[in-house]
Amino acid sequence: MDKVTRLAEIMLPMLKDYGATTVVGPAMGGLVIGQEVARQLGLRFVFLEKVDDQLALRRNFKFAADEKVLIVEDVITRGGRVLEALTQCRAHGAEPVAVGVIVDRSQGKTSFDVPHHSLAELSFPTYQADKLPPELQGSEAIKPGS
Numbered sequence: 001m002d003k004v005t006r007l008a009e010i011m012l013p014m015l016k017d018y019g020a021t022t023v024v025g026p027a028m029g030g031l032v033i034g035q036e037v038a039r040q041l042g043l044r045f046v047f048l049e050k051v052d053d054q055l056a057l058r059r060n061f062k063f064a065a066d067e068k069v070l071i072v073e074d075v076i077t078r079g080g081r082v083l084e085a086l087t088q089c090r091a092h093g094a095e096p097v098a099v100g101v102i103v104d105r106s107q108g109k110t111s112f113d114v115p116h117h118s119l120a121e122l123s124f125p126t127y128q129a130d131k132l133p134p135e136l137q138g139s140e141a142i143k144p145g146s
Contacts, residue, residue: 001036007119008036011072011100014117015041018097020070022046022063024089026055026081029074033102037072048088055084063094071096075103076118079110086112 011033020043025034027049038045046063048055063069071085082099089096096114104110104118127133129141 004032004036005040007033007102008040010119011037011102011117012040015070015072015098015100018068018070018115020068020097022067022069022094024048024069024071024085024094024096026071026073026085029081030072030085033074034072037070037100043070048085055081055088057088057092063089063092065093067094068097069094071099073099073101075105076101076110077105079106079112082110082112082116086114 015037020041022044023034023038023041023046025031025045025047027047031047034047035045046057046061046069049058050056051058069089071082071089073082073085076082082101086096086099098114099112099116101116101118102120104121105124107123108121110116127136
């Protein structure tokens with residue numbers, strides 16, 4: 001947890017001036033860092049969780065009309081979960097004001113309609129299954145995590 005505490009400390013200057021009253025963490029990656037950002041900012045924390053592989057607001061969480069929210073995630077690659085989180089927040093009356101992530105692996109390809117900030121930008125090549133470079137052909141694809 002000391003590492004999460006430190007990552008949140010580093011993230012705070014990027015996120016603290018948006019006037020948010022709530023931090024939203026998409027499950028599962030945004031739960032720990034989102035809660036810690038909320039704790040350090042003294043804000044409420046809400047999480048979205050997967051239902052049939054789509055993010056949903058559950059557990060009796062509610063937003064006030066136009067409640068300003070920060071969305072905090074651990075890693076983005078294509079930004080799909082953040083886009084889902086933006087949609088869910090708006091569908092429930094909240095107003096997303098910014099996105100913060102620990103690692104952006106999108107190679108600059110993500111685009112959101114609110115400001116977004118990352119602590120690190122990393123690039124890893126990805127390939128279509130039928131377009132693998134020769135050195136990877138015949139290797140087994142592994143998908144760790146969710």
